[in-house]
Amino acid sequence: MSADERVRIHYRRPPDREQIFDQAVVLDRSDVIVTLADSIDLPSPMQIDGGIALENGSSAVWFTFPEVWHDIGRFHRADGTFTGIYANVLTPVTIEGRVWDTTDLFLDVWIGPEGSAQILDRDEFDEAVEAGWIDAATSSRALAEADRLAQGAADGSWPPAIVSEWTLPRARAAVQAGRSGGVS
Numbered sequence: 001m002s003a004d005e006r007v008r009i010h011y012r013r014p015p016d017r018e019q020i021f022d023q024a025v026v027l028d029r030s031d032v033i034v035t036l037a038d039s040i041d042l043p044s045p046m047q048i049d050g051g052i053a054l055e056n057g058s059s060a061v062w063f064t065f066p067e068v069w070h071d072i073g074r075f076h077r078a079d080g081t082f083t084g085i086y087a088n089v090l091t092p093v094t095i096e097g098r099v100w101d102t103t104d105l106f107l108d109v110w111i112g113p114e115g116s117a118q119i120l121d122r123d124e125f126d127e128a129v130e131a132g133w134i135d136a137a138t139s140s141r142a143l144a145e146a147d148r149l150a151q152g153a154a155d156g157s158w159p160p161a162i163v164s165e166w167t168l169p170r171a172r173a174a175v176q177a178g179r180s181g182g183v184s
Contacts, residue, residue, distance in 0.1 A: 014133035026174035036171040069145040085111040105142035109149040117153030
């Protein structure tokens with residue numbers, strides 16, 4: 001894939017919700033694929049700890065790692081202001097060319113601009129487990145992943161360096177270069 005290509009991500013959320021995200025590929029390596037969701041259309045702002053993490057017109061730089069039980073987003077407000085790092089705990093993404101597929105496991109990890117990490121949506125996760133939308137083995141794996149990410153954020157071993165390297169301006173520049181033929 002090159003920077004002018006796009007992917008369609010089928011993002012399932014039990015029991016029966018599916019969203020399809022169309023994102024530009026800005027980097028494609030064997031260990032990570034970086035995509036850009038620019039000018040996101042949101043019906044209402046996404047708030048975390050009373051602050052707006054995403055709003056209509058916001059952008060996010062996404063990091064997808066093969067065989068990993070989470071993805072990572074660098075979140076920005078509509079004016080480009082960085083708001084934090086957000087990880088979705090999910091099933092490893094199945095990548096078949098330009099079509100990807102994954103299932104959300106409800107838990108998220110948030111690192112605000114000040115650097116502290118917290119696990120989000122435990123109540124939604126517990127409800128999903130209680131309803132039988134997530135089996136016991138998958139729920140254990142999801143909890144372990146969320147705990148591992150939060151611990152890694154606390155000790156400085158997570159997120160990986162590439163998340164800091166691929167800023168919103170860099171991702172936008174890669175998309176623009178791909179459109180103009182500047183990226184191979």
